[in-house]
Amino acid sequence: MRANKGERLRAAAVQMAYEQGLERLTLANVAAAAEMPLGSLYYYFKTRDDVAEAVATDLSGQFLDRKADWDAAGSPAAALKGFARMSIALEGQLARYGCPVGTLLAQTGKLAEPTETRAGQVLVELTGWAATQFAALGLAKDAAQAEARRMLRGLEGAAMMAHATGDTLHVREAVTEIEARIDALAPEQAEISGEDA
Amino acid sequence: MRANKGERLRAAAVQMAYEQGLERLTLANVAAAAEMPLGSLYYYFKTRDDVAEAVATDLSGQFLDRKADWDAAGSPAAALKGFARMSIALEGQLARYGCPVGTLLAQTGKLAEPTETRAGQVLVELTGWAATQFAALGLAKDAAQAEARRMLRGLEGAAMMAHATGDTLHVREAVTEIEARIDALAPEQAEISGEDA
DNA sequence: GTCTATATGTGGATAGAC
DNA sequence: GTCTATCCACATATAGAC
Known part of the structure; x- marks a missing residue:
């Protein structure tokens, strides 16, 4: 379950996007779910679109792989x-x-x-x-x-x-x-x- | 095509919700599409949820009717x-x-x-x-x-x-x-x- | 690398003149 | 009924200390 912060953020974003929808996913919530302050998220993702992109990529991989x-x-x-x-x-x-x-x-x-x-x-x-x-x-x-x-x-x-x-x-x-x-x-x-x- | 303002707002909201998704529908855009200022919208809808409700009701009716x-x-x-x-x-x-x-x-x-x-x-x-x-x-x-x-x-x-x-x-x-x-x-x-x- | 504090922008909602 | 002006909350994003 232990993973680096980037991975924790990605996993949290994927889960939240699936459960509540991509639109109402907020970066503050993602950071909170990954148990870190909002500022830290921006070290791993430059913009919100990057997060959405990561979600889509993860999802694609889950099926195509x-x-x-x-x-x-x-x-x-x-x-x-x-x-x-x-x-x-x-x-x-x-x-x-x-x-x-x-x-x-x-x-x-x-x-x-x-x-x-x-x-x-x-x-x-x-x-x-x-x-x-x-x-x-x-x-x-x-x-x-x-x-x-x-x-x-x-x-x-x-x-x-x-x-x-x-x-x-x-x-x-x-x-x-x-x-x-x-x-x-x-x-x-x-x-x-x-x-x- | 001519209709009262409430009807114009409702129609605009339904169209926009379908085309761009309910989440990214903004009241300012709905009002603009119905060609009236934002303030006027609030005479017909108390809250944003009321607009979403109207959209869902309209959509239901379109099929069930x-x-x-x-x-x-x-x-x-x-x-x-x-x-x-x-x-x-x-x-x-x-x-x-x-x-x-x-x-x-x-x-x-x-x-x-x-x-x-x-x-x-x-x-x-x-x-x-x-x-x-x-x-x-x-x-x-x-x-x-x-x-x-x-x-x-x-x-x-x-x-x-x-x-x-x-x-x-x-x-x-x-x-x-x-x-x-x-x-x-x-x-x-x-x-x-x-x-x- | 990580965090706090804050700037900036946008959208929902209200007040009040007309 | 209709409109303008504005308030307020919240979300993205940045600055900068540590």
Whole structure:
């Protein structure tokens, strides 16, 4: 838990941005959460935008870095399921705060072009990754991309509705649907891709 | 276009909240957009929260009030399709700014319980309405609710992804999927529920 | 590197003339 | 009802001692 001050600030900012939204995050609160005076924060971040940038970068990494883990699952079907199940693991947080990427997009996307925001790029990149997996499962390029779009829509929609209703059922239903479609595409691998540690 | 000042203020606030987000909406800007000095705004709204409240109420009404129109479509299948096609009509806005309800939820849901926000309630209410329609289509209560949840997830997910990618294709794909499921449930009504004026 | 004190700017809100 | 002028709180950011 012990970490240098810069790291403590970054972690506090990410947490607060997710819980209360990036807009109402104040530097004084971030510093307080990291247990240091406001002045110290400015040694690590020149401006508030730098803090917001760090939050977006951290968030992007949290998702994009896992692609390697999913890829290591052994088969495209298992990789895709690993991706989908991440939502299950996070379902409590999704119901309480919404999808971290989606809610950040809802905030930052109101300004710049959504596709130029980190959050938008994460969703685009994850869609591309999923499309590659579906293609490896035997789908033609167009079909694989359509299937990837369907998957991301399902996961994002589930997070949104879980947030709206407070019911994690939405997440489980969406993931069950996705898994069924993966199994339908790769029936011979349906048993191989079981639970991962 | 001519309207009394209170109405002009409300309209300006709704527009600005949707385009730039509720958080960065300033009363000075709202007043300026409605072409009047800041002081005048306070005759119509006591506090900033009152303005935010008016925005949420207006937004809720925009969606909930249409239920009557869809109901008037003649059949449950047509009603559901009318609902789904609203997203098509709005696809440009969805891609640019995201779902008005969803993005508002992402902002207000960070504070109070999401289910207690207007945005959250709208999604819950629309889900209930859709479930009633699916039940009228012959589905058992549980199945109808599940189908309604699937529909709302699809629409919200599509809006989110369209916003992230800037591509309205997501909306059209999602609606096509939904229509296909409705037709599968009510094949004898598939032709009746054509285009509406 | 770390902290205190403070400058600066902005936005919500009020007072009071008209 | 409408507007001008202003107050006040708060958040970003800087200056400078230690």
